[in-house]
Amino acid sequence: MSDILSTDVAIIGAGPVGLFAVFEAGMLGMKAVVFDALDAIGGQCAALYPEKPIYDIPAHPAIDGQTLIDRLEAQAAPFAPYYLLDQQVTTLAPLEGGRFRLATSGGAVVEAGAVIVAAGCGAFGPNRPPLDGLDIYEAGKGVQYLVRRREDFRGKRVVIAGGGDSAVDWALSLSEVAASVALVHRRPKFRAAPESLRQLDELAKSGKVELVVPYQLDGLEGEGGILSGVRVATLDGQKKVLPADVLLPFYGLAMTLGPIADWGLGLDDSRILVEQRDCSTSVPGIYAVGDIAHYPGKLKLILSGFAEAAAAAHAAHAHVHPDKVVHFEYSTTRGVPGAA
Structure with missing residues (x-):
């Protein structure tokens, strides 16, 4: 003992x-x-x-x-x-x-x-998306479930998945430091505070945040555990790849x-x-x-x-x-x- x-x-x-x-x-x-x-x-x-x-x-x-x-x-x-x-x-x-x-x-x-x-x-603990090879990209820090320091994302291509307060709030915040921010949600309506939604709409119109709707996560791309892209798909099978250095899935705890x-x-x-x-x-x-x-x-x-x-x-x-x-x-x- x-x-x-x-x-x-x-x-x-x-x-x-x-x-x-x-x-x-x-x-x-x-x-x-x-x-x-x-x-x-x-x-x-x-x-x-x-x-x-x-x-x-x-x-x-x-x-x-x-x-x-x-x-x-x-x-x-x-x-x-x-x-x-x-x-x-x-x-x-x-x-x-x-x-x-x-x-x-x-x-x-x-x-x-x-x-x-x-x-x-x-x-x-976080609800993890059911994606092949997820653990490899988690180990390489290409997939993270929380933001400890906003500065860690400066100059990075960030993809955020989710439709609640956490997803919207971090899209607003990281848009100030990241090279790009894409927000993925399975439907056009987000579940967040009205003021946050107003700000999100403004950032989307100005091109500072890309709203990727109605899409869901479909897969991850990269080499050696280093993330380079996030595949997304609609319910009817349309697919595309979002360039990404990091994926932040906010699907609750x-x-x-x-x-x-x-x-x-x-x-x-x-x-x-x-x-x-x-x-x-x-x-x-x-x-x-x-x-x-x-x-x-x-x-x-x-x-x-x-x-x-x-x-x-x-x-x-x-x-x-x-x-x-x-x-x-x-x-x-x-x-x-x-x-x-």
């Missing part, structure tokens, strides 16, 4: 709510190990809309997803969280004394006094609770039922916060998740240290490590 890492709190999910849970646990003197199936922190916030503005974060009239994650990471940094990324928690087992043992797909083993599940909508469904927690469909006052689950010592947590009147907002993270951290402290009384202090009184 691998070396076992011991910690006060195991936090499953490195999205915005999970990162804030690190801060709240740290303010109570608890160390945290943070797990995420993605290879970078930030969750959906960083993976799906890193450069898209968010408007409902208090004190920020607008802040893009990646900047929010960067600031939450900096806020958690004084408490030295240990990140285990690119690996999924596969098993969670109770131990004596109210502790838990967690094992991951990467072979890591962690023992924790409490567990906070901040897994968003659960494990998620396949989401599942994954191993979480087998941990004996009370569930409501794909969400974990919790007590609103402290976010406790049906298993003492395990808490759930953010989008994965459910209770009557739940609002699926990031700011709600922040409040839940604070409540769960305090409840977790009582579980980990049942003999310690926490005297509530505001951060302005207590301060944080390294603060001036």
